[in-house]
Every structure is written in C-alpha cells, then in structure tokens.
Amino acid sequence: MPANVKYGKSLISFRALLDAISESAVCTDTSFIIQSWNNAAEKIFGFTEDQVLGQSLFALAEYFVVGGTVDKAFEYTRVTGHWTGEVLVVYPNKKEISVHVTLNRINNKAGQLIGYVLISRDITDAVVVRGSLSAMQKLFTAFMDHSPALTWIVDDEGYCSFFNELYLQTFHLDHDAIGKHASQLFPKEIVDPFLENNAIVFKTDRPMEFIETAVGPNGKKVMLKVLKFPLDLPGSKKYLGGVAVDITKEIEKQEQLSLRNERFRLVNKATSDHIWDWDIAANRIITDGFEEVENEYKIWHTLEDSLSEVNASDRERIKESLHEAIADTGRQYWEEEYRALNGNGSYKTVIDKGYIIRNASGKAIRMIGAQHDITELKTLQHQLVEQEKSRQREIVKAVIDAQEKGVKQKGQKGNIYDLSPGFESQRDSNLNPFDLSSPVLPSYQRTWLSSHPAINVPSFLRTCILSYDQTFSFY
Incomplete structure (x- = not known):
C-alpha cells in the first residue's frame, strides 16, 4: 500500500462492509486522494484497488456534473455534509459512463473534515434509455409542431398535457397552458361539448370523429373536424390524443354552394327551365338540383351522362353540334331542338340554349344554358295541323x-x-x-x-x- 495513504488503517475495519454492498464505495482524503476502493468500484469504473489507491480521483477521468459543476458539488458537501446528483465520467480513451453519486463528509470525533466517501451507482443504461426517450420526445414534438393539424393530449379529468405550436398559435396560448384544465382556457359553451366527446372516447375506448366548435382570439367561432383516440400509456390515469383540422372555410364554401344551388332551383321554378352550367375543361355539368345516387347526393354529371338521356336518333347530332359550337372561336351561342328522357321514362321535346364563355385565346372554358320543355307546344301544333286538315x-x-x-x-x-x-x-x-x-x-x-x-x-x-x-x- 503506498506510503501516502493516510487513513487506510482507520478505514480497514469498514472494508468487509464496503465489499458487501452492490454500489461503488470510494473513500478519499480532503485532497481527493483515494484511500479505499471496494469490489463494486472495480466493476463500475474498471480499475483495481491496487491501481487507484494513493491516486487522485481526478487523475482517473474527467467528471461532469449534470446540471452543475464538480466544485459546486464539493462545496455544497463541505457546507451541508451531503450532496447527490448525476455525474458523467469520461475516461482518457473517451469511454463514457453515467453514475448516480451520493457524496458525504467524513468527520473525526472532533467533527473535523478528514475526507469524503462517494457512493456511486451505474445508471448508464437508464441514461441511454432516457436519452432515447428524450430524443424521441424531441422528434415527436418537432413532428407535431410541423403538422398542418392542431394536435393535443388531454387526460380523463380534462387537464391538458400537450399542445403543438399550431394549436398554441391558433388560440393565442403559451406553454403555460400545458397542465391547465380545459375550463381555464376556453369558455364553458366550448369546454362542455369538448369534455362530453372526450368522455365518449374514454367510455368506448376507440377512435371517434366529431365536429366541434372553438373560439379564436378574435372571438370568431372556428369549426373543427376532430379525430380523438385513446392512448395506451402506463399508469392509472387515462389519456387521449386529438387531431383537428380547421374546416371553417370549407363549411362556408359549402353554404355558398348550397345557396347557389338554391338559386338554381328558384330560377328553375320561376322560368320552368332546366338550368345548367358546364365546366368544359373538367367535363362537369352542374344542374339545378340534386340527384340521389346510391344514398349519396351529387350536383354534377358529365357530358356523356347528359347525352345518354338524349333520344338515340338525336344523340350524335347533338354531340356534333356541341363540339362544333365550342370549336368555333367566334361563336357565343348554341341552340338545338331534340328529344330527351322525361322523369317517367317517356321522351319530351326540348329546346336547349347555351351561352359559351371563352378565355383570352378564344378557347371555350364554360357554357351556361337552359333547357326548355316544348312538348306541350309541339302537341298543340300537331293538333292544330290535324284540325286544319280536317x-x-x-x-x-x-x-x-x-x-x-x-x-x-x-x-x-x-x-x-x-x-x-x-x-x-x-x-x-x-x-x-x-x-x-x-x-x-x-x-x-x-x-x-x-x-x-x-x-x-x-x-x-x-x-x-x-x-x-x-x-x-x-x-
């Protein structure tokens, strides 16, 4: 044993006890010269007792206190007698281990400081896992913050555990909102339906979609299409995740579209004409009403759909007439008379008129028209001719x-x-x-x-x- 070990004899009585514990136990003097090194220390730090006794603790490796410094840790121990924390140990070969250290004073009978005892536990694996979790958490947060949707996590009591940046920006909240109850962030008329829908998801334990209302910072109501789903997390508390897309503009557009369709229907009632609007490029013809197809509603059909209702003897003529009209860049009007299917399966005679809208180069891009039923007029004309002959x-x-x-x-x-x-x-x-x-x-x-x-x-x-x-x- 080296001659400069001052307290080896006084500590030898504790050797059996130190070797019996599973944690590293290292004793130093006030200058941090190692006086004792148990078996667990050999396993954790990789040095035998013969290699380290009489050596300075700081000659073995570099030490970095997580959230502080080594000097502050020892100073705190000198003053209070005790310090605990996490230390990163970096060896000369760049190998790293993480240890949880408890540092205590060693006093003599007079209460004077004569050394230190360091009890260490290897937490490298836990730190790696924690680092991975931290990295995953950062990855998750970065992903959510760049999502075009509002995202959040809330527990079964209504306390908010996570908001992405878009959510915070949309409702002018800051990170202090995390951890607060929903009722502290939004008015009652918004929170009550929000929590009721949450309760349904918790009860059914399956994802569900809702249309929910929120209030923006300007006081304007925002319509959200929301997907809520339960999160399978450890512990007794339940959590659910939420993803929402602002559909306010889409709903407004739908309302405008409904208004236009209503206008079509009213015009149709006023004129007895069948109004239509043909987007030539998209080949979509919007009509004056809805057609029920397989329990769904649509308000448009193709030119081919329309031609299928024209009498077979007139169909090719009408098709050629339409294409000739839109191909003639100097033409604005189209008109034809033909027979088309009626709602009862019979044929009616109609006059169809259209106004052609063209772009700057003269290409036809749209045609708006009206189809007028002249079946009764044709019948009356035939009757008059027959009466005149008679x-x-x-x-x-x-x-x-x-x-x-x-x-x-x-x-x-x-x-x-x-x-x-x-x-x-x-x-x-x-x-x-x-x-x-x-x-x-x-x-x-x-x-x-x-x-x-x-x-x-x-x-x-x-x-x-x-x-x-x-x-x-x-x-």
Whole structure:
C-alpha cells in the first residue's frame, strides 16, 4: 500500500462492509486522494484497488456534473455534509459512463473534515434509455409542431398535457397552458361539448370523429373536424390524443354552394327551365338540383351522362353540334331542338340554349344554358295541323256535295263528269271553268269560291273523278 495513504488503517475495519454492498464505495482524503476502493468500484469504473489507491480521483477521468459543476458539488458537501446528483465520467480513451453519486463528509470525533466517501451507482443504461426517450420526445414534438393539424393530449379529468405550436398559435396560448384544465382556457359553451366527446372516447375506448366548435382570439367561432383516440400509456390515469383540422372555410364554401344551388332551383321554378352550367375543361355539368345516387347526393354529371338521356336518333347530332359550337372561336351561342328522357321514362321535346364563355385565346372554358320543355307546344301544333286538315276536308266535301246537284253524265261508266250546268259550254269554249269572271260560272259557285279564296280549286278538280261504282272519291 503506498506510503501516502493516510487513513487506510482507520478505514480497514469498514472494508468487509464496503465489499458487501452492490454500489461503488470510494473513500478519499480532503485532497481527493483515494484511500479505499471496494469490489463494486472495480466493476463500475474498471480499475483495481491496487491501481487507484494513493491516486487522485481526478487523475482517473474527467467528471461532469449534470446540471452543475464538480466544485459546486464539493462545496455544497463541505457546507451541508451531503450532496447527490448525476455525474458523467469520461475516461482518457473517451469511454463514457453515467453514475448516480451520493457524496458525504467524513468527520473525526472532533467533527473535523478528514475526507469524503462517494457512493456511486451505474445508471448508464437508464441514461441511454432516457436519452432515447428524450430524443424521441424531441422528434415527436418537432413532428407535431410541423403538422398542418392542431394536435393535443388531454387526460380523463380534462387537464391538458400537450399542445403543438399550431394549436398554441391558433388560440393565442403559451406553454403555460400545458397542465391547465380545459375550463381555464376556453369558455364553458366550448369546454362542455369538448369534455362530453372526450368522455365518449374514454367510455368506448376507440377512435371517434366529431365536429366541434372553438373560439379564436378574435372571438370568431372556428369549426373543427376532430379525430380523438385513446392512448395506451402506463399508469392509472387515462389519456387521449386529438387531431383537428380547421374546416371553417370549407363549411362556408359549402353554404355558398348550397345557396347557389338554391338559386338554381328558384330560377328553375320561376322560368320552368332546366338550368345548367358546364365546366368544359373538367367535363362537369352542374344542374339545378340534386340527384340521389346510391344514398349519396351529387350536383354534377358529365357530358356523356347528359347525352345518354338524349333520344338515340338525336344523340350524335347533338354531340356534333356541341363540339362544333365550342370549336368555333367566334361563336357565343348554341341552340338545338331534340328529344330527351322525361322523369317517367317517356321522351319530351326540348329546346336547349347555351351561352359559351371563352378565355383570352378564344378557347371555350364554360357554357351556361337552359333547357326548355316544348312538348306541350309541339302537341298543340300537331293538333292544330290535324284540325286544319280536317277542316279543309270538310270544306272540300261541302263543295262536292253542292256540285253534285249539277252533275250530268256525259258518257259511259268511267268518264269524267261535269260539276255544273255550264261545264259543257266552258269546256267547248276553252274557258277557265274556275275563273270567277266567267259568264258561264253559276252564281252560287262564284259566291262560294269568292268567300273561300284559300281553296286550291284546280287541285280539287284533279282529285274529283267518277269511280266505277258511280261515287266520288277525295284524296
């Protein structure tokens, strides 16, 4: 044993006790010269007792007190008699270990300081784990702080354990908000639904989505789409995580869209027209109402969808007409008449008109139009035409009936018959038998023809022949 070891004999009685403990026990004098080194110290620090006795403690390695300095640790021990803390030990070969150290004074019977005893425990593995956790926590925080969503963690009592930076910025909170109850941060009308939804998640123990309302720093309400999910953490206290996206603008846009659709519907009711708006580039046609498809609602369809409702005999013509209209850069209007499916499966006749909107280069980008149902008008026109034909048939028949009184048979069966007593003289004199100024035209014919100038008399004459059964036929 080196000669400069002053207190080896006085400490030898404690050697058996020191070797029995699992922690490192090192005794030094007031100058930190090592006087005792137990078996656990050999295992922790890697030096045998023969190597270190009589050596300065600081000759073995460098020591860094976590959260302080070595000088302050020893000064604190000299004053109070005791210090405990974490120390990083760095050897000359750069190997590092972390130890938890308890430093105590050694006093003689007179109470004078004669040395120090250091009880150390290797916590390197724990520090590595803690460092990993710290690194993971930093990684988690960095990730959450760069997330485009609001994120937070709250316990089952409503106390907030974490807010990301976006959450703090959105609601003008600082880091002091962490650890506070939600009721200390937001008004009651916001907090109550928030905690009620939390309770549902804790009770069901599964993720759930909600639409929640918050109040921004300007007092304006903010609509949030929220996903809340339970966190499986050790301990008796329960936690849940929350992720929220601000959907205030989306809801406002949806309300505006609903307003536009309502305007479409009102215009449709006022005009009886089917209003449509075609985004040509996106091939989306917005109509004046909603269509229910597989229990969902949509307000748009494609050109192909629209053409599928056009009668097959008109479909290709309408398709070509549309493409010709949008291809003609100088054209602004489009109009066609065609037959399209009605709601009851029958076909209706419509007039479709559109106004073409073009960009600066003349390319068609949009067309707004209205489809007008003219089925009733077409039916009425057909009825009027048929009525006019029927009326003309009745007029001609009346003329024939009136003429029959003056018909004379001039030849054998199958010859043409005269229509008036003056027909023979008209034919012989080569006069126009339907000339109203003819002196041979009977007065009743002249009067009737004068009052019915629309009758095509020569045509009538050509269609009046004597049939083989001695009757007149009219074609």
